[in-house]
Amino acid sequence: MPPSPSSCLAAHQVDAPSLAHRSAAAASLFVCSNLLRLNRPFILATALSLALGWALPSHAQAPAAAPSAPPVIVATSTEARDNVTLNVIGNGVARQSVTLYPAVAGEVADVSFRTGQKVKAGQVLFRLVDRSQRLAADLAAARVDAAQVLARRYEGTRGTGAVPENVVDEARVALRAAQIELEQAREAVADRVVRAPFDGVLGLPSVEAGDRVTTDTALVTLDDQRVLRLDFEVPEAYLSRVAARQSLTAVNPAYPQRTFEGEITEIDSRVDPTTRNVRVRATLPNSDDLLRSGMSFQVQLQLPGQAYVSVPELALQWGRDGSFVWAVRNGNAVQVAARPVRRTAGRVLIDGDLKAGENVVVEGVQRLRADRPVRVIGNGS
Known part of the structure; x- marks a missing residue:
C-alpha cells in the first residue's frame, strides 16, 4: 500500500x-x-x-583544520675546498738541445763519436778535409816571421837617421797585416772542425766520412738531458692557481708504472687568444737517463682552491631568481640563495649565506614554504 x-x-x-x-x-x-x-x-x-x-x-x-608541518629529510652541510686535479698533455724537451751544422762547405774527413755517446763541451765531433787551409796557415805564419824580422831591424835604427821614419812605420803595419792573415788562416782551419758546444748526448749522425756537406747540412743532434724541460698548457680559468716552484707529477707511455716528479719554473706572459690557454714550463730531473727529448707526458697538477660550503646535489633547487637551498633554522624552512661553484662526487660546492653545519632539506621540498615550520623525520647525510 x-x-x-x-x-x-x-x-x-x-x-x-x-x-x-x-x-x-x-x-x-x-x-x-x-x-x-x-x-x-x-x-x-x-x-x-x-x-x-x-x-x-x-x-x-565543521571549520577547516590548520595545516600540519610537512615532513622533510635533511642533510648536514660541510666545508670543503675547491681543489682541482688538472690533467694535461705535455711535451718534453732537453734543457739544452741543438742540431749541429758545419760552418763551411767541404768533405767529411772523420766522424769522431758513436751514437748515444756522452761528450764534453769542446770535444771534436767531425773533421772536414783541411789540407789547403793548413797550407795557407803555414804560409801566413812564414810571412809573419819575415815581417817581424824586418820590423825589428828597422826599429833598431830609429833615431839614427839611417832609415826614414815612414819606412819604419810601414814595416810595423806590414807585420800587423801578416798577423791578421795568420789569424784568418787558422780560423779557416778551425771552421773545418765541428765541436760540441756543451756537455750532452749525441744522436744519430746524418753523414759519414767522404760525404760532401754544405752549411745547410744537419750533421747530428746534441741534447743535455740531465734535466728535461716539460712544456704544457693550462686553461685561463686556472691561471690564478698556478705559481712557480709548484710541484707536479708526469707519466710517460714508455714507463707507465713510474711517476716522475717535477716543479714549475716558468709561466708565459701571454694567454693564447685562440685557445685561451697559457704556456707553462716545468723541469723533470733525469738522473737515470731514461727520458728523451720529444717524449710526451701525462701531466697532473694539484691546484688548491678556496673553501666553500658543500651540500648534497639534491639540496640545490632552482627558481625564478636562480639557484637556492632550503635551510632548516629554528624549526622553520628558510630559502637561502646559493651559487653553485663546482659539482664533485654527488655533492656541490655553493657560495651563499649558508654556514657549514647547518641542515638543508634534501627530500620533501615540494611542500615547503618560506618561514613555515617543518617536521624533520630523518637525516640523509
Whole structure:
C-alpha cells in the first residue's frame, strides 16, 4: 500500500543518522513526490528542502583544520675546498738541445763519436778535409816571421837617421797585416772542425766520412738531458692557481708504472687568444737517463682552491631568481640563495649565506614554504 502524504512528511522530518539513511530517505521522497503532486504545492517544496538538507555531508559545516608541518629529510652541510686535479698533455724537451751544422762547405774527413755517446763541451765531433787551409796557415805564419824580422831591424835604427821614419812605420803595419792573415788562416782551419758546444748526448749522425756537406747540412743532434724541460698548457680559468716552484707529477707511455716528479719554473706572459690557454714550463730531473727529448707526458697538477660550503646535489633547487637551498633554522624552512661553484662526487660546492653545519632539506621540498615550520623525520647525510 503506498504511503499517505501525511506519513511522507512525517518520515522526512526525522533526522537521518547516517549517509545510508539519508539516501533511503531521498528514495522515499521520490515516491512520495508522485503522490503529492496533486496536493498542495507547499507540501512538496517542504519535502524537497528537507531531503536536500539531509543529503549534504555533516562535516561540511565543521571549520577547516590548520595545516600540519610537512615532513622533510635533511642533510648536514660541510666545508670543503675547491681543489682541482688538472690533467694535461705535455711535451718534453732537453734543457739544452741543438742540431749541429758545419760552418763551411767541404768533405767529411772523420766522424769522431758513436751514437748515444756522452761528450764534453769542446770535444771534436767531425773533421772536414783541411789540407789547403793548413797550407795557407803555414804560409801566413812564414810571412809573419819575415815581417817581424824586418820590423825589428828597422826599429833598431830609429833615431839614427839611417832609415826614414815612414819606412819604419810601414814595416810595423806590414807585420800587423801578416798577423791578421795568420789569424784568418787558422780560423779557416778551425771552421773545418765541428765541436760540441756543451756537455750532452749525441744522436744519430746524418753523414759519414767522404760525404760532401754544405752549411745547410744537419750533421747530428746534441741534447743535455740531465734535466728535461716539460712544456704544457693550462686553461685561463686556472691561471690564478698556478705559481712557480709548484710541484707536479708526469707519466710517460714508455714507463707507465713510474711517476716522475717535477716543479714549475716558468709561466708565459701571454694567454693564447685562440685557445685561451697559457704556456707553462716545468723541469723533470733525469738522473737515470731514461727520458728523451720529444717524449710526451701525462701531466697532473694539484691546484688548491678556496673553501666553500658543500651540500648534497639534491639540496640545490632552482627558481625564478636562480639557484637556492632550503635551510632548516629554528624549526622553520628558510630559502637561502646559493651559487653553485663546482659539482664533485654527488655533492656541490655553493657560495651563499649558508654556514657549514647547518641542515638543508634534501627530500620533501615540494611542500615547503618560506618561514613555515617543518617536521624533520630523518637525516640523509
